[in-house]
Amino acid sequence: MTVLPILSWLLILAAFAGAGYALVAAGFAGRFKASAIAPLTEYPSITILKPLHGDEPGLEENLASFFVQDYPAPFEIVFGVQDPNDAALAVVERLKARFPNINTITVVDGARAGTNPKVANLLNMEKAIRHQVIVLSDADIAVEADYLRRIASALAPEDVGGVTCLYTGFAAAGRVSQLSAMGASYQFLPNVIMGLGLKMAQPCFGSTIAFKRSLFESWGGFLPFKDQLADDHAMGMAVRNAGLILAIPPFAVRHAAVETGWGEWFTHELRWMRTIRTVDPGGHAGSFITHAFPLSLLGLIVALAAQSGPLDAAWGAVVATLLARVMLKWRLDAIFGKPAGPFWLLPFRDVFSFCVFLTSLFGGAVVWQNERLAVLKDGALKARS
Known part of the structure; x- marks a missing residue:
């Protein structure tokens, strides 16, 4: 048997x-279908901490979902930007006018500690943190009105030190953002579910x-994560290293995909893949x-190139994989809504996901908030000259 048929069989089996x-x-x-809240x-x-960087499609409504929480205890929302001319500030002012009864604080500070822009x-x-529980959530996340109740319930046991949430994607800016959202829901989410x-x-x-x-406060707040690419992962490990559980309750929040161009989409997904790597x-x-x-x-x-390759098996694999992926999408949509x-x-x-995956195997640079950063072997970020 020549090399091509063997390669074809390996790809088919994979x-x-x-x-x-x-x-x-x-x-x-x-296992992650939303259940009744204890x-x-x-x-x-x-x-609630909301670090912001610029306006983006759907930002106001995503942030608004945190203002309409059905929560029986005091909560506040702290917004942060580093540029006094940041367009996100206008969005925050509109939300304060829409929801005058919600306590909000806006921090505008250009100080930059470390290389991770979000952690800075x-x-x-x-x-500005004043309350018993800290909830950090990215700007592109939308939640339901019972979100804080679910977080508080999951965090209540003494052996639980932190909570994180699964997320699905939704398009906020056209076809490119739709492809990005589908990557979150049908590529990333299944891998997380399988790993768990x-x-x-x-x-x-x-x-x-x-x-x-x-x-x-016991681990020094956000300072230990100032140079980490995977700051969220490092925070989760800090909880586990304290001998406590990082709970993942059975529901998902929604992540707004906001990419409007192919270059923006590719650099974002490449950073995400290299973070996982x-x-x-x-x-x-x-x-x-x-x-x-x-x-x-492939x-x-x-098999077609080999001429004598396993064509029947190859066509069977194409059909089987399409059906399996369609079944997975149908199942996730039914569970998460x-x-x-x-x-x-x-x-x-x-196909696009596979191309980004192959690219992520090589190189170590990422682009984040228009900065090109090198990723060191320990996961730290370093500014590239």
Whole structure:
């Protein structure tokens, strides 16, 4: 047997394995269907931290979802920007006018500690924290009205030190952002669910990171994370290193995909993939098998090139992987409620994901808030000259 048929068979087998992976992930997803909230006898006061950088599609409504919380204890929202001319400030002022009864604080401070721009912003906001629980959430996240109740309930047990949340994607800016949203819902989310189901992952997401304030202060606040690319992962590890649980309650928040151009989309996803490679290099390499449909296409192409290759098996792999991916999308949409995009775009999204994955295997630079940064072996960021 020549090299091409062997290569074709390897790709076909990997594709079938990827189809099986998708179906198992669909099964595990049921564990994260939103359930009834366990009521508390006493609810803690909460400070919500929202680091901002510029206006973006859907920003006002995403932030507004935090103002309309059905929460029986005091909560405040702290916004932070580093540029006094930041366009996000106008959005914040409109929200203050819309919701005058919600306590809000705006921190405008250009001080820059470390190389991680978001953590530099958070360090400046840290002095405004007043309440028992700290909830950090990225600007592009939208939540339901019971969000704070769910966070407080999950954080209540004594052995729980923090809470993070799964997230699905939704498009806020057209077709490119729709493809980005589908990547979050149908590529990233299944991998997380699978890792949790097999007890092989310890994730923490910027969609939500909630801490008990006493624990947060014990490790020195945000300062230890000032140079970390994967700051959310590092915060989660700080909770676990304290001997406490980082809980992931059964529901998902929504992440707004705001990319409007292909270059913006590619640099964002490449940073995301390289972050995963930094945090979990073995898992990142192993995620090769999750790209089932592109692998089946490669297997078919190689089989056609070999002429005597396993064409029937290759076509079978293409059909099987498409069906498995469609089943996974249907299952996730049913559990989490809101589709990120149409079925017909899924094959294209899968091919794009595979291309970004291959690119992420090489190089170590990322682009973040228009800065080009080098990623060191320990996950720290360094400014590139």
